[in-house]
Amino acid sequence: MKHSIRTRLIVGTVLAIAAVLVAITLILSGLVRGALRDQFDDGLRAKTLELAAQIEINAGEIENEIDPRTLAPGEAYELWVRDKMIGKSDDRIDLVAVPVGSGFSEVTLAGQPARQFTLRSEARIEGGEPDRKVPIVVILARTTSQVDAAAHHITMVVSGVGLAGLVLSLLVVLLVVRLALAPLRDLASAIAAIRASDLSTRLAPQTTAVELAAVTNRLDELLGRLGAAFARERDLTAEVAHELRTPLAGLRATIQLALDRERPAERYRSALEQSLAITRETERLVASLLSLARLDAGQTALHATPIDLDQLVRDGLDKVHARATERGLRVVTELEPVTLTSDRDKLSVVIANLLANATDYADQGGEIRVTLTDSVLRISNTGCTLSPDQVDRVFERFWRADASRSPEGHSGIGMPLTQKLVELLGGTIAIEVVDGRFIATVRLPR
């Protein structure tokens, strides 16, 4: 069940106050009732004693000396001497003494609730033997309607005051809760005002409640990270757009120029060949971007098979052979036979990317060195002019040392893609530059 903090606070507080008020009311009315009863009982006992004092027994003659006129309305009595009823106020009413001793008991008097006091005493017999005493019982009953009415009245007054207090405290609680929750409300509206398009908003300065600081600080951190991630995403998207626009511009210019006028067939052919080359280059770029996106999304599955790594490296070298020859590069290889279980296709992409980089970025007439020992593949090339700062950035997407497309075909996503793939294969890749030699070291799990 979800309840608002406001409801919880109000219900909880009001219930607590109500419980206290009810308890106070009960205790007060109980005390008042007790006091009233004590007073009633004192009066009842005093009157009974008074009645008993009126009794005189002269020489064995027992007389009912109780004057009925001394009785107030709602009172009744019985007088017993030596277990014999001598007199009573009303023949229709029978009173029953308490079994032993003197004491109070509850009775009904003409259908009305009443209390009676039974007095067991002794009456002195005057005139007879000196100091002879006769046991007597005097019972006086009195209806409690008056005292009950007073107690009821007081209970009503106390309850009324309690109820008014409850209503008043409800209002106070509503106000206090409203004030106390103001920072939460402000925070909620501040959060509601945040738009995905503008994540520069920070919440911390807008709230004064210390209790919320932990929450707002965390939210601010989260906003900061989100903002940075969004900015990175925007930058990447802009880079992707830029990378795709350049070949598109080339394609458009090439085709427009060809169509500009009537041309010999070989001109059209060369324009088409050029367009095809641009299309292939763009396809490779899109494929790399897609692989990278899939790797980012964790959607790439591995298909591990036993591989002769040295042979895979030789296959990769065959593919860059023409380019290396064209650039006058010396290719030095030291390949030990290495067999391991890995994903052949992904490992081929890693090797192809590193070899393409080495072939294109080596200085004209320089050297490429490829060594393989114990599942550690090292591919290096001479003629590297990268500074240590720049080396740290080679795995950044779309980063290129001189912010251009040259050598052509390098869009700045080959290294990030290679790194992702190596990590997916459970290996590591490290880059270092030693004496103008760019060295990529790939360590693969055996």
Added chain:
Amino acid sequence: MRVLVVEDYSPIRLAVRDGLAEQGYAVDVASNGEDGLWLAEQNPYDVIVLDVMLPKVDGLEIVKRLREKGSQVGVLMLTARDTVADRVTGLDSGADDYLVKPFDLSELFARVRALVRRGYTVKDPVLRVADLVIDTVKRSVKRGETSIAFSPREYALLEYLALRAGEVVTRTEIWEHVYDFRSDAQSNVVDVYVSYLRKKLGQPSLIHTRRGYGYVLGDEA
């Protein structure tokens, strides 16, 4: 008119070069910023078509350095970045105009023509000298009511003379503005083309020789 194209992406570089050449421009190309800057400093180009992202020296830097040295050349920036900030940066670094990739070749030609006119403080794309009317968009020439056909090189020479109508134009200037590095270098080629023009334009002659200086296009001066 002579144009320098600095662009590292070869399909664009070659298409722009060939397209401009077909429009009658003398065109030189460079594939990186260093070569581009050197060429721009050595030759009096009318317009430079300049990519922003270049190896070695980027386009913005090239414009800045050229302007620092007082170059008045018209610069058309090419870029794949199209945010307002990118365009502002490009123009503020000293470029005259800005074109976002991918672009239409015809738009590039029009912008180059506009920059050429601006370089000679001409606004009207139709040049008029005496009874000679040169439409620089259609690249058509009329004298009076008669249309005259010219080869691209002849037209380029005539347009250059017309842009500077009334001024003495030296052979060197003609050579520098009408010919590129791919042209055959023969010392008398300018005189030969001027004589072709004279022949096609007819009488009364509009091209006058200033012996020891050069040529003037216009009414008898």
